[in-house]
Amino acid sequence: MTYLAAAMIVLWLLVxxxxxxxxxxxxxxxxxLVTLEENVNRSTPS
Amino acid sequence: xxxxxDATHVVASGHAEVAxxxxxxxxxxxxxxxxxxxxxxxxxxxxxxxxxxxxxIYAGDAVNLAGDEMYAQRIxxxxxxxxxxxxxxxxxSLISSGCYLFTRxxxxxxxxxxxxxxxxxxxxxxxxxxAIWAKPTWNTYWTxxxxxxxxxxxxxIYFAYLLFRNxxxxxxxxxxxxxxxxxxxxxxxxxxxxxxxxxxxIHPVVFNGNNPEAEGSFGVxxxxxxxxxxxxxxxxxxxxxxxxxxxRQLRVExxxxxxxxxxxx
Numbered sequence: 001m002t003y004l005a006a007a008m009i010v011l012w013l014l015v016x017x018x019x020x021x022x023x024x025x026x027x028x029x030x031x032x033l034v035t036l037e038e039n040v041n042r043s044t045p046s
Numbered sequence: 047x048x049x050x051x052d053a054t055h056v057v058a059s060g061h062a063e064v065a066x067x068x069x070x071x072x073x074x075x076x077x078x079x080x081x082x083x084x085x086x087x088x089x090x091x092x093x094x095x096x097x098x099x100x101x102x103i104y105a106g107d108a109v110n111l112a113g114d115e116m117y118a119q120r121i122x123x124x125x126x127x128x129x130x131x132x133x134x135x136x137x138x139s140l141i142s143s144g145c146y147l148f149t150r151x152x153x154x155x156x157x158x159x160x161x162x163x164x165x166x167x168x169x170x171x172x173x174x175x176x177a178i179w180a181k182p183t184w185n186t187y188w189t190x191x192x193x194x195x196x197x198x199x200x201x202x203i204y205f206a207y208l209l210f211r212n213x214x215x216x217x218x219x220x221x222x223x224x225x226x227x228x229x230x231x232x233x234x235x236x237x238x239x240x241x242x243x244x245x246x247x248i249h250p251v252v253f254n255g256n257n258p259e260a261e262g263s264f265g266v267x268x269x270x271x272x273x274x275x276x277x278x279x280x281x282x283x284x285x286x287x288x289x290x291x292x293x294r295q296l297r298v299e300x301x302x303x304x305x306x307x308x309x310x311x
Contacts, residue, residue: 001114001117002114003114003117003118003121003178003179003181003182004102004117004118004120004121006178007118007121007124007125007174007175007178007179008098008124010174010175010178011124011128011171011174011175014167014170014171014174015167015171015284018163018164018167018288019288022288022291022292022295025295026295029295029298029299029302032302033298033302036302036305036306036309039309040305040309043309
């Protein structure tokens, strides 16, 4: 039973860590987009 | 979800001349991809618990096994699920790399990159679940058996794919190099599949064959076969859902990079 539980935990942990990683990356990208948009607006003559 | 639209908006509003390859295609195909990703994600969220239920409850106990070995045998379904996920992901990387070399469209390269990442995740899953299962079955976590060795080589080769491609600055050169590399790297998959048949291995052969050297023969009963099928579908859906999410993210990453280069050039 211990081995089965260990395998389940490790597998789900792997998937969760990767999904959290790409979610954090997504948040960072959204932040970069906002910064970029501000810079574009600033550099565009009105 | 809104990121790809935002990226397009930034480019379109500020520097229309920056828009190179994907500007025209992003908004059109983007909506379809969002819907597809939503469908796949929902399907994966439903299918994964079903696969866990099938692996832990529905599948019958393995005959001639007792104690830890009997419980550990249920790791097999997750192990096989990861196998299907890896095979699917690396096959996508093979096809999309080939498509990139023919069309030179960067979307194919992004898809190859995303599929290698998720394939690696599943590949590590195969090795880890296999090692944990090996302990009660073979009395060791690891042995340099041909199947285990070729699996590890496959994972390391695809890991090197990510390292190498990140070391190349020029976008087109990176895509071309990565595509050729992925085509060659795929050769390790048939090698891994046939390693337990071609060489003396203690790893059981589950499908289409029999390995007389295997430590623990493998007969698949009806509930086991159904569970394998459920696990294959669930892990494939999970692989596709994450792959698509990562693909869209890589698209946005590239567009941000393009706009930034133009802005600060």
